[in-house]
Amino acid sequence: MPPIKSVSLSKTPASKKRPHHHGDLRVALIDAGVELVNEHGADALSIRKVAAKAGVSHAAPAHHFASLANLRTAVIARAHLQFASQMREQIKLANKDDPRAIILAALKGYMDFAFENPSLFHLMFGGFEKFDDDEEFTRASDLSYGVLSEICAPLLPGKAGEEGNQILVWSIIHGYVGIMLNRNSDQYEDADPAVLLELIFPDLPLRDPA
Amino acid sequence: MPPIKSVSLSKTPASKKRPHHHGDLRVALIDAGVELVNEHGADALSIRKVAAKAGVSHAAPAHHFASLANLRTAVIARAHLQFASQMREQIKLANKDDPRAIILAALKGYMDFAFENPSLFHLMFGGFEKFDDDEEFTRASDLSYGVLSEICAPLLPGKAGEEGNQILVWSIIHGYVGIMLNRNSDQYEDADPAVLLELIFPDLPLRDPA
DNA sequence: TGTACATCAGTGAACGCGCGTTCACTGATGTAC
DNA sequence: TGTACATCAGTGAACGCGCGTTCACTGATGTAC
Numbered sequence: 001m002p003p004i005k006s007v008s009l010s011k012t013p014a015s016k017k018r019p020h021h022h023g024d025l026r027v028a029l030i031d032a033g034v035e036l037v038n039e040h041g042a043d044a045l046s047i048r049k050v051a052a053k054a055g056v057s058h059a060a061p062a063h064h065f066a067s068l069a070n071l072r073t074a075v076i077a078r079a080h081l082q083f084a085s086q087m088r089e090q091i092k093l094a095n096k097d098d099p100r101a102i103i104l105a106a107l108k109g110y111m112d113f114a115f116e117n118p119s120l121f122h123l124m125f126g127g128f129e130k131f132d133d134d135e136e137f138t139r140a141s142d143l144s145y146g147v148l149s150e151i152c153a154p155l156l157p158g159k160a161g162e163e164g165n166q167i168l169v170w171s172i173i174h175g176y177v178g179i180m181l182n183r184n185s186d187q188y189e190d191a192d193p194a195v196l197l198e199l200i201f202p203d204l205p206l207r208d209p210a
Numbered sequence: 211m212p213p214i215k216s217v218s219l220s221k222t223p224a225s226k227k228r229p230h231h232h233g234d235l236r237v238a239l240i241d242a243g244v245e246l247v248n249e250h251g252a253d254a255l256s257i258r259k260v261a262a263k264a265g266v267s268h269a270a271p272a273h274h275f276a277s278l279a280n281l282r283t284a285v286i287a288r289a290h291l292q293f294a295s296q297m298r299e300q301i302k303l304a305n306k307d308d309p310r311a312i313i314l315a316a317l318k319g320y321m322d323f324a325f326e327n328p329s330l331f332h333l334m335f336g337g338f339e340k341f342d343d344d345e346e347f348t349r350a351s352d353l354s355y356g357v358l359s360e361i362c363a364p365l366l367p368g369k370a371g372e373e374g375n376q377i378l379v380w381s382i383i384h385g386y387v388g389i390m391l392n393r394n395s396d397q398y399e400d401a402d403p404a405v406l407l408e409l410i411f412p413d414l415p416l417r418d419p420a
Numbered sequence: 421t422g423t424a425c426a427t428c429a430g431t432g433a434a435c436g437c438g439c440g441t442t443c444a445c446t447g448a449t450g451t452a453c
Numbered sequence: 454t455g456t457a458c459a460t461c462a463g464t465g466a467a468c469g470c471g472c473g474t475t476c477a478c479t480g481a482t483g484t485a486c
Contacts, residue, residue: 256438256439256440257439257440257441258438258439258440259438259439268439268440269441269442269443272440272441272442277440277441278439278440
């Protein structure tokens with residue numbers, strides 16, 4: 001029995017923008033990179049391992065990433081998307097009329113991301129070579145920084161001005177996370193992040209609601 | 211003319227504890243490691259490069275460091291010594307009766323070290339494999355942490371208790387430094403660290419002097 | 421609809437490199453007598 | 454003081470490994486006609 005309309009059937013999946021061979025190798029390689037880093041550390045990211053994990057030959061990634069630094073930049077960009085979205089998800093759970101609750105929620109998302117993906121966090125902020133002017137990267141990292149500036153907007157400007165508040169809040173959470181990640185793992189394992197955040201931020205001065 | 215007392219002359223330098231061949235290769239290798247990291251990044255630390263920099267064969271370090279992680283641990287330990295001493299030097303310049311000035315001074319030392327040795331700073335806190343229970347390492351890093359707990363002692367305990375103050379102060383400076391190091395270098399090059407510190411710490415609540 | 425051709429993603433072999441580690445060695449130093 | 458010996462830091466060759474990168478290729482997809 002010959003297939004009826006086999007041509008149109010094969011054309012429909014083609015309209016899904018599936019490129020020539022692999023589904024979307026570029027995306028698959030970045031996925032594999034994120035997994036590799038989380039499983040074996042920031043150093044473990046390599047073109048050959050990423051290719052193996054995606055099930056292609058080690059020469060295939062060259063068609064999508066000109067160098068290891070390009071791949072790394074893309075993985076960090078992807079990490080920023082997840083980072084921002086994890087903060088946004090916590091914000092959604094907070095009372096949207098309580099700016100302080102929103103800040104604490106976002107910072108809980110910040111900490112959760114870092115503690116759940118410590119190696120990825122180190123890759124993002126640990127001084128690894130990346131292309132800071134890559135468009136995909138700047139778009140993604142702007143999403144993260146956007147969350148932070150957004151939640152700080154209701155804060156009363158301090159002596160350091162608007163930007164001072166942002167840097168202060170960001171410094172505290174970034175430093176706290178960095179310190180905790182650097183400790184021997186079992187030393188603070190019973191510390192409850194939410195409680196610690198409350199303790200660290202006892203009274204944030206807010207603007208009068210306009 | 212035969213040398214008089216040549217024997218005792220040659221014994222005197224021997225009493226300087228100079229080991230067999232090299233002066234003190236272990237120390238020289240750590241020196242070379244610090245230089246390598248500062249010059250070419252935290253990733254550039256390798257047994258072979260360190261040996262080359264110290265002018266010995268690449269098999270020589272094996273007599274002093276069982277593995278790369280051991281060498282790295284020793285380099286980080288050395289970095290902590292410098293880190294602590296840089297904070298102590300700034301503290302010496304401050305009015306010793308002004309606890310707030312002492313805190314700001316120590317944090318200036320903290321920032322100066324990080325900005326002058328960014329790669330070393332990343333090596334110390336960037337999640338690289340090291341032996342946290344190495345005695346030389348714990349002794350050195352305890353010196354750094356000792357400075358931080360010392361300067362925080364005069365602070366009024368907050369809701370998070372004594373330890374909360376320490377974690378808060380440390381988080382702020384650690385996070386601020388981490389964020390600045392992660393930016394494109396020229397973005398904040400005109401920021402005066404001392405001024406920023408003053409802005410970030412407008413009013414630290416101190417204990418009554420007993 | 422069918423055919424010829426261009427495009428280009430993925431292949432597999434090969435390259436040279438730097439790496440950590442091992443090994444038998446050598447030669448200077450320290451020690452016992 | 455002099456001699457024999459033990460110790461051990463440093464040597465140089467060799468190992469196998471994973472790496473990024475290159476290359477001619479092949480074969481599936483997309484397009485022009």
